Amino acid sequence: MSEHVKETFPPPAALAAKVRTLAPSMTRSMQRVAEAVASDPAGCAALTVTGLAERTGTSEATVVRTARLLGYPGYRDLRLALAGLAAQQQSGRSPAITTDIAVDDPIADVVAKLAYDEQQTLADTAAGLDTVQLGAAVAAVAAARRTDVYGIGASGLVAQDLTQKLLRIGLMAHAPGDPHLAVTNAVQLRGGDVAVAITHSGSTGDVIEPLRVAFERGATTVAITGRPDSPVTAYADHVLTTSTARESELRPAAMSSRTGQLLVVDCLFVGVAQRTYESAAPALAASYEALAHRHR
Amino acid sequence: MSEHVKETFPPPAALAAKVRTLAPSMTRSMQRVAEAVASDPAGCAALTVTGLAERTGTSEATVVRTARLLGYPGYRDLRLALAGLAAQQQSGRSPAITTDIAVDDPIADVVAKLAYDEQQTLADTAAGLDTVQLGAAVAAVAAARRTDVYGIGASGLVAQDLTQKLLRIGLMAHAPGDPHLAVTNAVQLRGGDVAVAITHSGSTGDVIEPLRVAFERGATTVAITGRPDSPVTAYADHVLTTSTARESELRPAAMSSRTGQLLVVDCLFVGVAQRTYESAAPALAASYEALAHRHR
DNA sequence: CCCCGGACCGGAAATAACTTTCAGTCGTGT
DNA sequence: ACACGACTGAAAGTTATTTCCGGTCCGGGG
Numbered sequence: 001m002s003e004h005v006k007e008t009f010p011p012p013a014a015l016a017a018k019v020r021t022l023a024p025s026m027t028r029s030m031q032r033v034a035e036a037v038a039s040d041p042a043g044c045a046a047l048t049v050t051g052l053a054e055r056t057g058t059s060e061a062t063v064v065r066t067a068r069l070l071g072y073p074g075y076r077d078l079r080l081a082l083a084g085l086a087a088q089q090q091s092g093r094s095p096a097i098t099t100d101i102a103v104d105d106p107i108a109d110v111v112a113k114l115a116y117d118e119q120q121t122l123a124d125t126a127a128g129l130d131t132v133q134l135g136a137a138v139a140a141v142a143a144a145r146r147t148d149v150y151g152i153g154a155s156g157l158v159a160q161d162l163t164q165k166l167l168r169i170g171l172m173a174h175a176p177g178d179p180h181l182a183v184t185n186a187v188q189l190r191g192g193d194v195a196v197a198i199t200h201s202g203s204t205g206d207v208i209e210p211l212r213v214a215f216e217r218g219a220t221t222v223a224i225t226g227r228p229d230s231p232v233t234a235y236a237d238h239v240l241t242t243s244t245a246r247e248s249e250l251r252p253a254a255m256s257s258r259t260g261q262l263l264v265v266d267c268l269f270v271g272v273a274q275r276t277y278e279s280a281a282p283a284l285a286a287s288y289e290a291l292a293h294r295h296r
Numbered sequence: 297m298s299e300h301v302k303e304t305f306p307p308p309a310a311l312a313a314k315v316r317t318l319a320p321s322m323t324r325s326m327q328r329v330a331e332a333v334a335s336d337p338a339g340c341a342a343l344t345v346t347g348l349a350e351r352t353g354t355s356e357a358t359v360v361r362t363a364r365l366l367g368y369p370g371y372r373d374l375r376l377a378l379a380g381l382a383a384q385q386q387s388g389r390s391p392a393i394t395t396d397i398a399v400d401d402p403i404a405d406v407v408a409k410l411a412y413d414e415q416q417t418l419a420d421t422a423a424g425l426d427t428v429q430l431g432a433a434v435a436a437v438a439a440a441r442r443t444d445v446y447g448i449g450a451s452g453l454v455a456q457d458l459t460q461k462l463l464r465i466g467l468m469a470h471a472p473g474d475p476h477l478a479v480t481n482a483v484q485l486r487g488g489d490v491a492v493a494i495t496h497s498g499s500t501g502d503v504i505e506p507l508r509v510a511f512e513r514g515a516t517t518v519a520i521t522g523r524p525d526s527p528v529t530a531y532a533d534h535v536l537t538t539s540t541a542r543e544s545e546l547r548p549a550a551m552s553s554r555t556g557q558l559l560v561v562d563c564l565f566v567g568v569a570q571r572t573y574e575s576a577a578p579a580l581a582a583s584y585e586a587l588a589h590r591h592r
Numbered sequence: 593c594c595c596c597g598g599a600c601c602g603g604a605a606a607t608a609a610c611t612t613t614c615a616g617t618c619g620t621g622t
Numbered sequence: 623a624c625a626c627g628a629c630t631g632a633a634a635g636t637t638a639t640t641t642c643c644g645g646t647c648c649g650g651g652g
Contacts, residue, residue, distance in 0.1 A: 027600060045376060049639060059602040064640065075639065076609090080341060080379040087380030101566060103573050107434065108427045110570070111563050115422035118559060119415045126411035131404045138403065154460065157453045161554070164450060255562055258457070262558075263414060266551055267407050270397060274406070277399050323629060345610055355631040360611060371610065372638090 015041070015085055018070055026069065029058045033066040037078070042086035049075050118259045124243030125260035129267070133238045137196075138271035140220040140238070144194040146172035148214065150182050150207045151198035158224075158261045159198050165269040168287045169280035179206035186213035193219040198265075200242070200257035202230025211235045224264050226257055240264050311337070311381050313420030313539040314366055320540075321525045322365065325354045329362040333374070338382035345371050413541055414555045420539030421556035425563070429534045433492075434567035436516040436534070440490040442468035444510065446478050446503045447494035454520075454557045455494050461565040465572060466579035475502035482509035489515040494561075496538070496553035498526025507531045520560050522553055536560050 019038040023031055033056045037044050044052055049060045052075075056063070067078035101113050141147050147166060151159030159175040166173035176182040189195060195214035199207045202225040215221045215235035223236035226244040233239050242260030273280045315334040319327055329352045333340050340348055345356045348371075352359070363374035397409050437443050443462060447455030455471040462469035472478040485491060491510030495503045498521040511517045511531035519532035522540040529535050538556030569576045 029601070048637090053602095060639075061602060061641085062600090065601095080376070083376040083379040084383030088383045090380075103570050105570070107431045107563075107567055110566050111422050111425055111427065111430070114562050114566065115418050115559060118562075119418050122411050122415050122418075126407050129407055131407065134407070135403045154457065157457050157460075161450065161453050164453075258558070259555075262555070263411060266410050266414075267403070270406050270410065271403055274399050274401070325630065344608085346608095349631090356610075357612080357631060358629090361630095 015070070015081060022069060026066070029056075029062045030066045030069065032056045033058060033063055034070070037066075037082065041082045042090070045079055045082040045086055114255075117256060121243050121256045121259045122263055125241075125263050128241055128243055129264065130239075130241065133240055134264075134267060134271065137194075137222045137238045137240060137268060138275060140194045140222070141166070141171070141196075141268065142272045142275035143192070144171070144220070145192050146174065146189075147194040147196065148182075148185055148189065148210070148219075149173065149175040149196045149198065150186075150210045151175065152179065152204055152206050154258050155198040155200060155204075155207070155261060158258060158265055159196070161262065162196065162198075162265045162269065165265075166272065168284060169269075169273050169276060170283035171272070171276070176210075179209070182206070182210035183213055186210040186219075187217065189214045189217045189219040191218040193217075194222065195219050196222045196224065197232055197236070198224045198261055199230075199232055200226045200244075200261070202227035202232040204232075208232050208235065224261055226260070240268075310420065310423030311366070311377060313424045316420070316540045317424065317522060317524065317537060318365060320523065322362070325352075325358045326362045326365065328352045329354060329359055330366070333362075333378065337378045337385070341375055341378040341382055410551075413552060417539050417541045417552045417555045418559055420541070421537075421559050424537055424539055425560065426535075426537065429536055430560075430563060430567065433490075433518045433534045433536060433564060434571060436490045436518070437462070437467070437492075437564065438568045438571035439488070440467070440516070441488050442470065442485075443490040443492065444478075444481055444485060444506070444515075445469065445471040445492045445494065446482075446506045447471065448475065448500055448502050450554050451494040451496060451500075451503070451557060454554060454561055455492070457558065458492065458494075458561045458565065461561075462568070464580060464583045465565075465569050465576035467568070467572070472506075475505070478502070478506035479509055482506040482515075483513065485510045485513045485515040487514040489513075490518065491515050492518045492520065493528055493532070494520045494557055495528055496522045496540075496557070498523035498528040500528075504528050504531065520557055522556070536564075 016038050019034045023034060026034060033052065036052065036056050044055075047055065049063050053060045053063050064075050067075045070078060072078040072081065101110060105113070147163075149159040149162050151157070156175070156177065163173040163175040174185065176185050186195060193214070195211055197207050197211040202223070208231055211221055211223065211232065212235045215237075220238075221236045222238045222240065223232045224240045224242060225232055226242045228239055228241045242257060242264055244257070273284075312334050315330045319330060322330060329348065332348065332352050340351075343351065345359050349356045349359050360371050363371045366374060368374040368377065397406060401409070445455040445458050447453070452471070452473065459469040459471040470481065472481050482491060489510070491507055493503050493507040498519070504527055507517055507519065507528060508531045511533075516534075517532050518534045518536065519528045520536045520538060521528055522538045524535055524537045538553060538560055541552035541556075569580075
C-alpha cells in the first residue's frame with residue numbers, strides 16, 4: 001500500500017508572481033536562481049540541479065533551498081511545475097494562425113495554420129448544419145432504392161467517398177465521374193431514389209444538370225454546398241450547408257470546402273448506418289473481413 | 297564544458313496522439329503504461345518510475361522502455377512532457393466528448409461527435425507531424441520530374457486529391473487507380489522522381505508493391521501512414537505519420553485516417569507551392585480562370 | 593582592535609530516483 | 623514435444639537530489 005494522497009502543493013502558473021513577492025526575503029544567491037527560473041522556465045526545466053547551480057553560479061544546495069522557499073517539496077517538483085509553465089506559455093503564443101499563409105512561412109507554420117483552419121471549418125460547419133435537413137436526407141438515403149452522388153473536381157472525390165461508404169453497408173450507390181454519364185444515369189432515377197449533388201460554389205453546371213434531371217424525375221434530391229442561395233438549391237429538396245472559410249492564393253477554396261463537405265458526408269453516412277444498422281453492421285464486418293488478406 | 301545543445305527531442309502536446317499511433321506495436325505491459333499515461337497525465341507526472349510501475353502493475357524497466365518507445369531519452373523526460381501536457385489541458389478547455397457514437401444517438405449528437413473527433417485527429421496529426429521529414433518530402437516533390445501517388449480505397453481518394461492539386465500548379469503527377477498499373481508506372485520512375493504511398497495500416501500490399509519498385513528504381517519515396525513501424529516504411533525515404541484516432545463499429549478507421557491524411561497532403565501541397573511559387577501562382581490563376589465559365 | 597555569534601553558502605556524504613543488465617518465463621512456430 | 627524468440631521483472635549499477643556539516647563573511651559588542 002502506498003500513501004500517495006495526490007497532493008498538489010504548489011501553484012502551477014503563479015510562479016512568476018511568487019518569485020517577485022518572495023524576492024525581497026531571499027538571499028543574493030537565491031535571487032539569482034529565482035530570476036533564472038522566472039526568466040527562462042523552459043530552459044531551466046531542461047536542467048538538472050547541478051546544471052542550474054552551474055548556470056547561476058551557485059551550488060546545488062542553494063537551488064534546493066530556493067525551490068523550498070517557493071513552496072515546493074524539492075527541486076524535482078519545481079522542475080515539474082516549470083515544465084508545465086513552459087508548455088502553457090508555449091501554447092499561449094500562437095497569434096500566427098490568424099495570419100494568412102505566406103510564401104516564406106516556415107513549414108512548421110504551414111502545418112499549424114492549415115490544421116487550425118481546417119479545425120475552424122469543421123467547427124463552423126458542425127454549428128451551421130441544419131439537423132432537420134440532415135435528418136431528412138438520412139431518412140431518404142436509408143430508404144432509397146439507389147443513391148447517385150454527383151461531384152466534379154475536388155468535390156468529385158467527396159462524392160466518391162460517400163459512395164464507397166454507402167456501398168460498404170450494402171446500399172446501392174454510384175458516383176459517375178463523367179458529367180454526361182451523370183446525366184444519363186440521372187434519367188434512370190425515379191421516386192424513392194436519391195440524388196446528392198456536391199458543389200462548393202453551388203453553381204457548377206456539370207453538377208447541377210444531373211441533379212435537375214433527377215429532381216424532375218421525382219427522385220429526392222440533396223445538395224451539399226457552401227452557398228445556400230446558389231442555383232443548385234433550386235433543384236434540391238434538402239440543402240446541407242458547409243462552412244465557407246477564407247481562402248487565399250496559396251490556399252484555394254477547394255481545400256477547406258472539402259473538409260466541410262467530408263464532415264457532412266460522414267454525418268450523412270453514420271446517420272444512414274444507424275438507421276439500417278441491422279443490415280449495415282454485418283455488411284461492414286464482411287467487407288472488413290474480405291480485405292484482411294490484402295494486408296501483409 | 298557541457299554540451300547542452302538545447303535539444304528538444306520530443307513533442308509536448310503530441311503525446312496522446314503518439315500513444316495511439318504506437319499502441320499497436322506495443323506489448324501488453326507497455327500498453328498498460330501508455331494508457332495510464334495518456335488517460336491521466338497529471339497524475340502520472342506526480343509519480344516516480346517506481347510509483348508508476350506499481351500503479352500499472354508492471355516493473356520500472358517496462359516504464360522506461362515505454363518512455364523510450366514514445367521518443368524520450370528516458371522516463372525523466374517523459375515525466376517532464378507529461379507535466380507540460382497536464383498544464384496545457386488544465387489551462388485550455390477539454391470537456392472531451394469521450395463517448396462513442398451509439399446506434400440510437402440523435403442526429404445532432406452524431407454531428408457533434410464526428411466534428412469533435414475529426415478536430416481531434418487534425419490536432420493530433422499536426423502535433424505529431426515530423427516537420428523535417430515533411431520538409432524533405434516537399435523539397436523532393438518540388439524538384440521532381442514527376443510524382444506518382446499510390447493509394448487504394450479511401451486512401452486512393454486522398455491520393456487523387458494530392459494529384460489534382462499538384463497538377464493545378466503545373467507539376468507532373470499521377471495517381472494510378474489500378475494496382476497493376478501502379479506497378480507498371482513505378483517501373484518507369486528513376487532518380488529525381490518521387491513516389492508517394494498512402495496507406496493507413498501501412499500493410500496494404502497493393503500500395504507497398506509499387507512503392508518498393510519505385511524505391512528500387514532510385515526514386516525518392518514518401519510514405520503517409522498511421523503506423524510508422526509498418527512494412528511500408530521499409531521502402532520509404534521519408535515517413536509522414538498521421539494520427540490514429542479511436543474507431544468503432546459505426547466509425548470505421550477509414551473516416552478519421554482520411555482526415556489526417558488530407559491534412560498531411562495539404563501541408564505537402566502548400567509546401568511545394570511555396571517552393572515553386574514562381575510557376576505555381578500563374579498556374580493556379582490559369583486553372584481558376586479556365587474553370588470560371590463552367591459556373592453559371 | 594579583537595572576538596563572538598549568526599546567517600549564508602558550498603562541498604561532500606547519504607539517500608532516492610532512474611537506468612541498465614540479466615536471467616527466468618511465457619508464448620509460438622516447427 | 624522441443625527449441626526459439628520475445629517479454630518481463632528483479633536486482634545491480636549509475637545518476638540525480640537531498641541532507642549534513644564545516645567554512646566564511648559580516649555586524650556588533652567587549
